[in-house]
Amino acid sequence: TVLIVDFGSQVTQLIARRVREAGVYSEIVPFQLAEDAFHRLSPKAVILSGGPASTTDIGSPRAPQVIFESGLPVLGICYGEQLMCAQLGGAVEGGHHREFGRAFLDIRKDSALFDGIWEVGSRHQVWMSHGDRVTALPEGFEVIGTSTGAPFAAIADEKRRFYAVQFHPEVIHTPDGAKLLSNFVHKIAGLAGDWTMAAYHEQAVQAIRDQVGDGRVICALSGGVDSSVAALLIHEAVGDQLTCILVDHGLMRKNEAAEVVAMFREHYNLSLILVDASDRFIGALEGESDPEKKRKTIGRLFIEIFEEEAGKLGGADFLAQGTLYPDVIESVSFTGGPSVTIKSHHNVGGLPERMNMKLVEPLRELFKDEVRVLGKELGLPDSFIGRHPFPGPGLAIRCPGGITREKLEILREADAIYLDEIRKAGLYDAIWQAFAVLLPVQTVGVMGDGRTYEFVCALRAVTSVDGMTADFYPYDMDFLGRAATRIINEVKGINRVVYDITSKPPGTIEWE
Numbered sequence: 001t002v003l004i005v006d007f008g009s010q011v012t013q014l015i016a017r018r019v020r021e022a023g024v025y026s027e028i029v030p031f032q033l034a035e036d037a038f039h040r041l042s043p044k045a046v047i048l049s050g051g052p053a054s055t056t057d058i059g060s061p062r063a064p065q066v067i068f069e070s071g072l073p074v075l076g077i078c079y080g081e082q083l084m085c086a087q088l089g090g091a092v093e094g095g096h097h098r099e100f101g102r103a104f105l106d107i108r109k110d111s112a113l114f115d116g117i118w119e120v121g122s123r124h125q126v127w128m129s130h131g132d133r134v135t136a137l138p139e140g141f142e143v144i145g146t147s148t149g150a151p152f153a154a155i156a157d158e159k160r161r162f163y164a165v166q167f168h169p170e171v172i173h174t175p176d177g178a179k180l181l182s183n184f185v186h187k188i189a190g191l192a193g194d195w196t197m198a199a200y201h202e203q204a205v206q207a208i209r210d211q212v213g214d215g216r217v218i219c220a221l222s223g224g225v226d227s228s229v230a231a232l233l234i235h236e237a238v239g240d241q242l243t244c245i246l247v248d249h250g251l252m253r254k255n256e257a258a259e260v261v262a263m264f265r266e267h268y269n270l271s272l273i274l275v276d277a278s279d280r281f282i283g284a285l286e287g288e289s290d291p292e293k294k295r296k297t298i299g300r301l302f303i304e305i306f307e308e309e310a311g312k313l314g315g316a317d318f319l320a321q322g323t324l325y326p327d328v329i330e331s332v333s334f335t336g337g338p339s340v341t342i343k344s345h346h347n348v349g350g351l352p353e354r355m356n357m358k359l360v361e362p363l364r365e366l367f368k369d370e371v372r373v374l375g376k377e378l379g380l381p382d383s384f385i386g387r388h389p390f391p392g393p394g395l396a397i398r399c400p401g402g403i404t405r406e407k408l409e410i411l412r413e414a415d416a417i418y419l420d421e422i423r424k425a426g427l428y429d430a431i432w433q434a435f436a437v438l439l440p441v442q443t444v445g446v447m448g449d450g451r452t453y454e455f456v457c458a459l460r461a462v463t464s465v466d467g468m469t470a471d472f473y474p475y476d477m478d479f480l481g482r483a484a485t486r487i488i489n490e491v492k493g494i495n496r497v498v499y500d501i502t503s504k505p506p507g508t509i510e511w512e
């Protein structure tokens, strides 16, 4: 195990991820709990993360001294470097110019950290983000790399196996960073690198058992990858102490609720309740055209129905959620001031407070692509694992203007044809997310010998890494022509199709 002590950097999880990618198990613990964790885990190496504090401030976080006295290899990153200097007898000064973003590291000395990667005299791109800097080294350390803004950008005490860098090797903007971390865990700490997602799977199951005991767990299943993987893990851990609830709000894609239920019933023997609440949702939404009101109505009804169902089961002690690491960062990282609400995202985040349940979130440490690997581990079919994301409020936010049952039906059909064409063209996996939108606009057309006056359908397809930014997908015109023709011919109510070529920003992926 590698112990990663977290001092609050927004990218600490990436350190864990890189270490996992190097095939070594790691655990992140907040600095306040580091001493206990150190004794509990008996790690073979320690990494000290970056963080927003300044070691020059009174009361700023420190690493437990036992880490430095243990004889284990230690790697300090950014704040972690300053901390090592402050705690081992060097000096750190604040208030210098801030260095932020891309910088270049000049390699001054051979080091086990650079072994096989960087040679003396070469220069490499690294990513910096710091205000303070080291001004005097602790005894035993020497400089192994420098940058313009940081004369102590990389330092080492090879004898004690202490290494520290001012830049962030864990982010992709330090192109060789992953190799550096791999050197630290393999060559310096001597760890084998045979840890896999299979091992994570086992650990996660054990952690769920420890947390849940003999309590009851309910899980809101949406049919998406995240909630499905979370449900399967928990089911494996505690069997029928888990009940999954799938609320069909009538805003899902064509056949979706039935497919999800069939998939779970066929492959897994878990208790799954399908609640058909479409009349309630659509009744409440009918005629509503304000995007935020739609979202809030859906969120409120979802909670109501979930509470009713939980009540019928006699209550529950735990609520399971498929929260991923990016959700965790987004919800805690905005310390710089209030952030503007672009859209009120609907998830079950509002539930626990009102329902007095504890959360079980077995995917909190993972990124989407890791969840997919774990899903494979759990035997989820590929077709399920590779599914495009689908928003909680479903088709309601793809139907701008007033919602009616008729419009939802038209949209559902058009969307199914569009996705069918995408699959046939072999493009599904190259696209991050694709869907149809039904515009509240009618236009004139001619079909056969008659005049038509029907709705416009917009097609959307984007590429993205994490949904935070996105580009429209550059289809060839033949594909667009084929999809448009089929939709217009096969869906009564649509006589015109357009393609959305807006990227995000300035657009968003969904239309509402």
Ligand code: XMP
Pocket: 343, 344, 345, 346, 347, 389, 390, 391, 392, 393, 433, 467, 468, 504, 507, 508, 509, 510, 511, 512
């Ligand atoms: P936007 O439209 O904000 O969407 O660019 C980014 C990603 O988030 C999805 N999305 C949602 N997902 N609940 C969800 O679970 C929501 O309320 C919601 N709104 C948008 C959207 O589909 C895209 O993948």
